[in-house]
Amino acid sequence: AQSVAQPEDQVNVAEGNPLTVKCTYSVSGNPYLFWYVQYPNRGLQFLLKYITGDNLVKGSYGFEAEFNKSQTSFHLKKPSALVSDSALYFCAVRPYNTNAGKSTFGDGTTLTVKP
Amino acid sequence: DAGVTQSPTHLIKTRGQQVTLRCSPKSGHDTVSWYQQALGQGPQFIFQYYEEEERQRGNFPDRFSGHQFPNYSSELNVNALLLGDSALYLCASSTPGQGGDTQYFGPGTRLTVL
Numbered sequence: 001a002q003s004v005a006q007p008e009d010q011v012n013v014a015e016g017n018p019l020t021v022k023c024t025y026s027v028s029g030n031p032y033l034f035w036y037v038q039y040p041n042r043g044l045q046f047l048l049k050y051i052t053g054d055n056l057v058k059g060s061y062g063f064e065a066e067f068n069k070s071q072t073s074f075h076l077k078k079p080s081a082l083v084s085d086s087a088l089y090f091c092a093v094r095p096y097n098t099n100a101g102k103s104t105f106g107d108g109t110t111l112t113v114k115p
Numbered sequence: 116d117a118g119v120t121q122s123p124t125h126l127i128k129t130r131g132q133q134v135t136l137r138c139s140p141k142s143g144h145d146t147v148s149w150y151q152q153a154l155g156q157g158p159q160f161i162f163q164y165y166e167e168e169e170r171q172r173g174n175f176p177d178r179f180s181g182h183q184f185p186n187y188s189s190e191l192n193v194n195a196l197l198l199g200d201s202a203l204y205l206c207a208s209s210t211p212g213q214g215g216d217t218q219y220f221g222p223g224t225r226l227t228v229l
Binding site (some may be wrong): 004034036041042043044045046049090092099101102103104105106107108 | 119121146148155156157158159160162163170171205207209216217218219220221222223225
């Protein structure tokens with residue numbers, strides 16, 4: 001069975017500082033990995049995905065994520081946080097070459113960026 | 116280009132009742148998946164529809180059923196509602212045929228069961 005762990009329920013950073021939201025996964029074979037963001041009373045918005053190729057993936061709003069196969073991690077990063085980045089972030093995984101319905105989501109990390 | 120839309124936004128029901136939620140996929144998408152997001156948790160996969168058939172199903176009881184129409188829109192039906200069914204129900208659309216197809220989510224329907 002596949003799983004996702006987001007070890008931090010909450011991450012607090014100051015505006016302008018770099019941010020990292022952690023994600024580790026377990027899946028049979030190679031993974032597809034995704035990050036989504038959810039604002040209050042809204043659905044999930046796609047940020048970025050890792051399918052294959054470069055381990056560093058760039059996505060929307062200046063976010064990037066680094067795939068580390070040996071550590072089974074896919075941490076979300078941003079060099080300079082904005083107050084508007086404050087939201088709930090979800091990591092998701094599914095086995096390589098399976099369709100979207102096989103996705104497993106983590107329980108989310110609340111990011112708070114303070115001015 | 117309209118994204119994924121869901122209706123209604125909010126719904127309040129009592130135990131034992133039945134509910135129907137609706138979803139229209141993003142333009143060009145033919146696959147619809149439904150998720151249940153309980154408070155403080157990530158989305159849990161309910162089932163997926165493609166070509167008007169249920170293609171995959173998560174670990175949800177038969178009280179949860181669905182339908183997909185020829186225009187790719189979809190309904191989620193829940194019978195005999197329980198208090199534990201209170202959650203945000205998310206619809207996501209995608210299109211297969213390419214590696215790593217991305218799901219795009221609607222704003223959700225907040226269901227409260229009293």
